[in-house]
Amino acid sequence: MAQEKYSVPVRTGDQKHTRTLFQLYWSQAAAISFAKEHGISPFEYGRYIGNLAAPTWGPGNDYEALVKGIIYNVENFRHVSDAALDIKENEDGSVIIIANDKMMHKYFPEGEGPASYEEYKECMKGTFDPIANHMGAAVSIDTKDTLMIITIKKK
Numbered sequence: 684m685a686q687e688k689y690s691v692p693v694r695t696g697d698q699k700h701t702r703t704l705f706q707l708y709w710s711q712a713a714a715i716s717f718a719k720e721h722g723i724s725p726f727e728y729g730r731y732i733g734n735l736a737a738p739t740w741g742p743g744n745d746y747e748a749l750v751k752g753i754i755y756n757v758e759n760f761r762h763v764s765d766a767a768l769d770i771k772e773n774e775d776g777s778v779i780i781i782a783n784d785k786m787m788h789k790y791f792p793e794g795e796g797p798a799s800y801e802e803y804k805e806c807m808k809g810t811f812d813p814i815a816n817h818m819g820a821a822v823s824i825d826t827k828d829t830l831m832i833i834t835i836k837k838k
Contacts, residue, residue: 697762704760708790708803715806716797725802729809736810737817746837749818750778753811753833760787780833784826 694702718728741748757780758768769781791800798806808824815822815835823834 697764700762704790708796711803711806712791712796712798715802719798719802725798725805726809729806730812731809732806733810733813737814740814740818743817744819746776746818746820746835749815749820749822750835753822753835754780757782757831757833760790762786775836777834777836780835782831782833784829784831787831 715725715728718725718731723731737743740752754768754770761768761782765786766783771779771781773779787803788800791798791803793799804824804826808822811822811824816838819838821836821838825832825834
């Protein structure tokens with residue numbers, strides 16, 4: 684039997700995951716760059732995305748769905764080789780998600796793309812703002828040392 688001219692490459696789950704996220708990076712980074720060229724900050728561009736996306740998160744005021752959705756989205760960036768997410772529920776009901784900041788940073792190598800990692804984080808903050816508001820909460824995203832700390836508080 685002759686070798687097929689076009690074959691499907693065999694790749695690991697991490698390789699597929701990396702490629703998918705890299706494609707996401709380019710679409711997001713290119714959009715951030717386009718927005719900046721038109722005088723729109725990464726945060727404001729993120730708010731634009733968040734306003735479009737908020738209704739897709741359900742009818743609103745569903746704190747548990749918001750927490751689960753953010754965990755799901757952050758986990759999508761994690762390779763098998765990255766540290767697991769650390770999720771803490773506080774006595775006041777707020778939830779803190781701690782991720783290795785480097786897991787997302789690697790998709791934004793300095794000086795190698797149309798948007799920096801810091802610009803992407805600002806866009807992400809802007810995106811979560813209207814989504815969280817729609818879901819009856821507030822979200823903050825901070826970095827400390829090598830950690831990304833996402834805090835979700837019910838309004």
